[in-house]
Amino acid sequence: MTILDVHGVSRRFGGLQALSDVTFSVPKGQIIGLIGPNGAGKTTFFSTLVGLIKPDKGSILLDGEPVVGLKPHKIARLGMTKTFQNVALFGESSVLDNVLTAGLLRHDVDAAREEALKCLDRVGLRSIAHQQAGILSFPERARVELARALCTGPKVLLLDEVMAALNPVEMQEVMDLIRSLRDDGITLLVVEHHMRAIMAICDRILVLNFGKLLADGTPEQIANDPQVVEAYLGKSMEKRA
Amino acid sequence: MKRWLLLAIVLAVAGLLPLALDPRGYWIRVLTFTLLFAAMAQAWNIIGGLANQTSLGHAAFFGIGAYTSTILLLKFSISPWLGMLAGGVFGGLAALVIAIPTMRLQGHYFALATLAFGEVMRVIANVWASLTGGPAGISVPFSPPSIAGYSFKLLLPHTYIAIAALVITTVIFEWIQRGAMGYRLRAIKENPSAAEVIGIDTTRVKLQAAVISGALMAMLGTLYAQVAVFFDPDTVFSAAGISIRVALIAILGGIGTAIGPILGAFFIIPLEELMNEWLSSSAAGLSQLVFGLILIAVILWRPHGFITVLRSLRAKFTKGAAR
Amino acid sequence: MAFIQAVIDGLLIGGVYAVISIGLTLVYGVMGIINFAQAEFLMVGMLVAWFAWAFLGLDPVLAAPLSFAVAFVIGWFVQGQLISRVLKAPSVAQIFLTVGLLIVIENSALLAFGSQFRSVTTWYQTMSLSLGPLFVSVPYLIAFAMSLACGVLLWWFMRASWFGRAMRATAQNPAAAQLMGIDSALMYRIAFALGVGLTAFGGAVILPYVTVYPGVGGQYVVLMFTVVVLGGLGSVAGAVVGGLAVGVIQALSALVFPIQLQNLVLFLVFIMVLAVKPQGLVGASR
Numbered sequence: 001m002t003i004l005d006v007h008g009v010s011r012r013f014g015g016l017q018a019l020s021d022v023t024f025s026v027p028k029g030q031i032i033g034l035i036g037p038n039g040a041g042k043t044t045f046f047s048t049l050v051g052l053i054k055p056d057k058g059s060i061l062l063d064g065e066p067v068v069g070l071k072p073h074k075i076a077r078l079g080m081t082k083t084f085q086n087v088a089l090f091g092e093s094s095v096l097d098n099v100l101t102a103g104l105l106r107h108d109v110d111a112a113r114e115e116a117l118k119c120l121d122r123v124g125l126r127s128i129a130h131q132q133a134g135i136l137s138f139p140e141r142a143r144v145e146l147a148r149a150l151c152t153g154p155k156v157l158l159l160d161e162v163m164a165a166l167n168p169v170e171m172q173e174v175m176d177l178i179r180s181l182r183d184d185g186i187t188l189l190v191v192e193h194h195m196r197a198i199m200a201i202c203d204r205i206l207v208l209n210f211g212k213l214l215a216d217g218t219p220e221q222i223a224n225d226p227q228v229v230e231a232y233l234g235k236s237m238e239k240r241a
Numbered sequence: 242m243k244r245w246l247l248l249a250i251v252l253a254v255a256g257l258l259p260l261a262l263d264p265r266g267y268w269i270r271v272l273t274f275t276l277l278f279a280a281m282a283q284a285w286n287i288i289g290g291l292a293n294q295t296s297l298g299h300a301a302f303f304g305i306g307a308y309t310s311t312i313l314l315l316k317f318s319i320s321p322w323l324g325m326l327a328g329g330v331f332g333g334l335a336a337l338v339i340a341i342p343t344m345r346l347q348g349h350y351f352a353l354a355t356l357a358f359g360e361v362m363r364v365i366a367n368v369w370a371s372l373t374g375g376p377a378g379i380s381v382p383f384s385p386p387s388i389a390g391y392s393f394k395l396l397l398p399h400t401y402i403a404i405a406a407l408v409i410t411t412v413i414f415e416w417i418q419r420g421a422m423g424y425r426l427r428a429i430k431e432n433p434s435a436a437e438v439i440g441i442d443t444t445r446v447k448l449q450a451a452v453i454s455g456a457l458m459a460m461l462g463t464l465y466a467q468v469a470v471f472f473d474p475d476t477v478f479s480a481a482g483i484s485i486r487v488a489l490i491a492i493l494g495g496i497g498t499a500i501g502p503i504l505g506a507f508f509i510i511p512l513e514e515l516m517n518e519w520l521s522s523s524a525a526g527l528s529q530l531v532f533g534l535i536l537i538a539v540i541l542w543r544p545h546g547f548i549t550v551l552r553s554l555r556a557k558f559t560k561g562a563a564r
Numbered sequence: 565m566a567f568i569q570a571v572i573d574g575l576l577i578g579g580v581y582a583v584i585s586i587g588l589t590l591v592y593g594v595m596g597i598i599n600f601a602q603a604e605f606l607m608v609g610m611l612v613a614w615f616a617w618a619f620l621g622l623d624p625v626l627a628a629p630l631s632f633a634v635a636f637v638i639g640w641f642v643q644g645q646l647i648s649r650v651l652k653a654p655s656v657a658q659i660f661l662t663v664g665l666l667i668v669i670e671n672s673a674l675l676a677f678g679s680q681f682r683s684v685t686t687w688y689q690t691m692s693l694s695l696g697p698l699f700v701s702v703p704y705l706i707a708f709a710m711s712l713a714c715g716v717l718l719w720w721f722m723r724a725s726w727f728g729r730a731m732r733a734t735a736q737n738p739a740a741a742q743l744m745g746i747d748s749a750l751m752y753r754i755a756f757a758l759g760v761g762l763t764a765f766g767g768a769v770i771l772p773y774v775t776v777y778p779g780v781g782g783q784y785v786v787l788m789f790t791v792v793v794l795g796g797l798g799s800v801a802g803a804v805v806g807g808l809a810v811g812v813i814q815a816l817s818a819l820v821f822p823i824q825l826q827n828l829v830l831f832l833v834f835i836m837v838l839a840v841k842p843q844g845l846v847g848a849s850r
Binding site: 289293295297339341342343346347348349350352353354356357358360361364365367368480481485488489492496525526527529530532533534536537540541544 | 597598600646649650653654655656657659660661663664665666667668670671672674675679778782785786789790793822824825827828831834835838839842
C-alpha cells in the first residue's frame with residue numbers, strides 16, 4: 001500500500017533549480033534513506049513535502065490525498081511532519097511543553113500531556129521533561145524535536161539529520177528507535193550523512209544530486225551504483241566497508 | 242495554595258477599598274478609571290502580549306463599543322448591557338477586518354494597520370454627525386437608577402463593575418495563557434514555521450486572539466460610556482489617550498503577564514492624576530513627556546516591565562529568608 | 565476639467581509627500597525598523613522653518629536646508645543613543661521605542677512652544693499660474709520644485725557617492741558589507757539622520773500652505789505610511805511612486821468626499837495594498 005506518492009516535483013529559486021522532476025513512491029512501513037552531497041536539495045525536498053515550500057510543478061499524494069498547496073498544519077493533520085536540520089525547538093518553553101504543543105493537534109491539553117510524556121519515554125528523555133529546551137545540548141535538542149514530531153501522531157515522519165553530532169552509542173540508540181517506530185507502523189524518510197547507519201537501517205535509499213533523483217534502490221544496489229559512487233560515496237565507502 | 246490565599250486577600254482588599262473612600266470624592270473616580278484602564282490593558286495584553294502582535298489602534302474597538310451601546314440606548318432604548326454585547330460583536334468583527342489582511346505579514350504591518358484604523362474610526366465618528374453627534378460628542382441619556390438599566394446614582398456601583406471587568410478580563414487572559422491556545426501562541430511566537438509543521442494553524446489562532454481582544458476592548462468601551470456619561474470621538478478614539486496608553490500600561494507593568502496590566506495601571510493612572518494636579522495647565526504636556534521618557538527607559542533597560550523589578554526583589558527576599 | 569486640475573494639484577502635492585516619506589522607507593530599508601516618530605520630524609522641520617521666518621525673515625523654502633540640518637543632528641543623536649540599542653530586539657521593543665520618541669518629541673514641542681497654531685505668510689501665497697483653463701498654485705509648484713531638487717540630490721547621493729553605495733550595501737547584506745570595511749553602525753546613523761532630515765525638509769517646504777502646531781504630525785502619519793506601503797516598504801523609488809499616487813488619490817477623492825474623509829480613502833487604499841500586494845507597487849528590497 002503506497003503511503004507517499006511523489007511525481008515530477010520541481011522547484012526553482014531564482015537562477016537555481018533546487019528540485020528537478022523528483023519522482024518516487026513509498027510503501028507503508030518502510031524506512032527510506034535520502035542521501036546526497038550538501039546542497040543537493042534534501043532539506044528543500046523535505047520542506048516541500050510538508051508544505052513549507054510550494055513546488056512549481058508536480059504532485060504529492062499522502063495516503064491518496066493530494067497535498068501540494070496545502071499549508072503545513074493541514075499536512076500535519078493528514079499525517080506528515082518533519083524535524084528541522086538545525087532543530088527548531090521553542091527554546092523558552094520546557095521540553096515537555098515543546099512536545100505537548102505538538103500533541104494538541106489531536107488531543108486536549110491533559111491528554112496531550114500524557115502523549116507527550118509517552119513520546120519522551122520513547123526517545124529516552126523523560127528525565128529532562130521539565131528542563132528548559134533552549135539550554136540543552138544539540139543532540140538532546142535533536143532528540144526532543146524527534147519526540148515532538150512523533151507526538152503529532154504521524155503516518156509519515158521525515159527526519160532531517162537526527163544523528164548529527166552523535167557518538168556511536170547514541171547513534172545505535174537512535175537507529176533502534178527508528179526501527180521501533182517503523183514497527184509501530186510509521187513510515188520514515190531519513191536524511192543522514194552517516195553511511196553506515198543509512199545502509200544498516202534503510203529498506204531503500206534515494207540519492208539526490210543537484211535536485212535530481214540520481215538513484216533509487218536497496219542499499220546494496222546503491223553502494224554498487226557507479227554514478228552514485230562517483231557523485232557522492234567515493235572512496236569513503238570503500239574505507240568504511 | 243499560597244497563591245490562592247494571596248489572590249483572596251487582594252480581592253477582599255479590592256472589594257472593601259472603594260467603601261473606604263469618600264463616595265463623592267475624587268479618589269474613587271481615580272480608582273474606577275484605574276481599574277477600567279487595567280482591564281483595557283489586559284484586553285490589549287491578549288493580542289500584544291500573548292499573540293505578540295502589537296496593536297497601536299485598540300482605541301478603535303473601544304470607541305466602537307462606547308458608541309454602539311450609547312447609540313442603541315439613545316435611538317432604540319436598548320439596555321446598555323445588551324448594547325455592550327452588541328458592541329462586543331462589532332469590536333470582534335472590526336478586529337477580524339483588520340487582522341485578516343495583516344496578520345500573515347510582519348509585526349510592523351499590523352501595528353501600522355491598527356494605528357491607521359484607529360485614526361479612521363475617529364474621523365468617521367467626527368464626520369458622521371447624524372449617527373454619532375460628530376465632534377460635539379454624545380451624551381448617554383438619563384435613565385432612572387436601576388441595575389437592569391445600568392444606571393446608578395452613585396459612582397460606587399461603577400467601581401464594582403470595573404473591578405468585575407478587571408477580574409473577568411484577567412481570568413480570560415489566564416484561561417488563554419494556560420490553555421491550548423496559550424501553548425499554540427507561545428509556539429507561534431518562537432518559531433512560526435515549526436509551529437505550522439507540528440499542526441498549528443497559525444493564522445487561525447492569531448485571529449482568534451485578535452477577535453477576543455477586540456471584543457473585550459469594545460465591551461469596556463460601554464463601561465466607560467456609562468461612567469463618563471458624555472464623550473466625543475477625539476476622546477474614545479484617541480491614539481495617544483487610549484491606544485498608546487493601554488499598550489504602555491501593559492508594557493510598563495509586564496507584557497504577557499496577568500499582573501502586568503494591573504501593576505502598570507496602578508502606577509500610571511494615579512501618577513498621571515497627581516502630576517496633572519501639581520503641574521496644572523502651565524506645563525501642558527509635561528506628564529505625557531515624562532511617560533514618554535519612562536517608556537523609552539523601560540524599553541531600553543527593563544523591557545519585561547516592572548514585574549521584573551518585583552521578581553528580582555522577591556528573589557532577594559526569599560534568598561535572605563532561606564539563610 | 566476639474567479632474568485634470570485635481571490631477572495636477574495631486575501630482576504637485578504628491579511630489580512633496582514623496583520627499584516627506586522617503587525617510588521612512590529609507591530607514592526601513594537600511595535598518596528594518598519602522599520609525600513611528602517619523603511624522604514628528606515633519607513638525608520639527610516646520611517649527612524650525614517657522615522660527616527662521618519669524619525671527620530671521622527667511623522664506624520657509626529657503627529655511628528648508630536648516631530644517632534638514634536640525635533634524636539630521638537630532639536623528640544622529642537618537643539613532644546612536646536609542647535606536648541602535650533595539651536593532652536586534654523583538655519588534656515590540658522597536659515599535660514602542662519609536663512610539664516613546666514620538667511622545668517625547670511632540671510633548672517637548674508642546675512644552676517649549678505652546679499649543680498655538682502658527683503659520684507663515686509669503687508673498688507668493690495666493691499666486692497661481694494659469695495654463696489655459698487650469699491653475700497651477702505657486703506655493704505648490706515651489707514646494708514641488710524643492711522636492712524635486714531634493715530628490716535629485718538624494719538620487720545622486722545614493723547612486724554616486726561612496727556613502728550612498730555603502731548604505732545600499734549595508735541594506736542588502738550587513739555582514740558582507742562589514743567584511744568589506746563598511747562600518748554598519750555608521751551607516752545606520754547616516755541613514756536614520758538622513759531619513760528624518762528629509763522629512764523635516766519636506767515640512768519646511770509645505771509650511772507656506774500648512775499650519776504648524778505640536779500635533780500636526782498626527783495628521784500626516786496615515787498618509788506617510790500609505791505612501792511607503794503603496795510604493796513598497798524599503799524602496800526609495802517606491803516612495804516616489806507612492807507619493808505621487810497618494811497625492812493624486814487625495815486630490816481626486818477631495819472632489820467627491822468632504823476633506824475629513826480623505827484619510828479614510830487613504831486607509832482603504834492602505835488596507836487593500838496590504839491584502840493584495842503587500843510588497844507594494846514597486847516592491848521592497850527586504
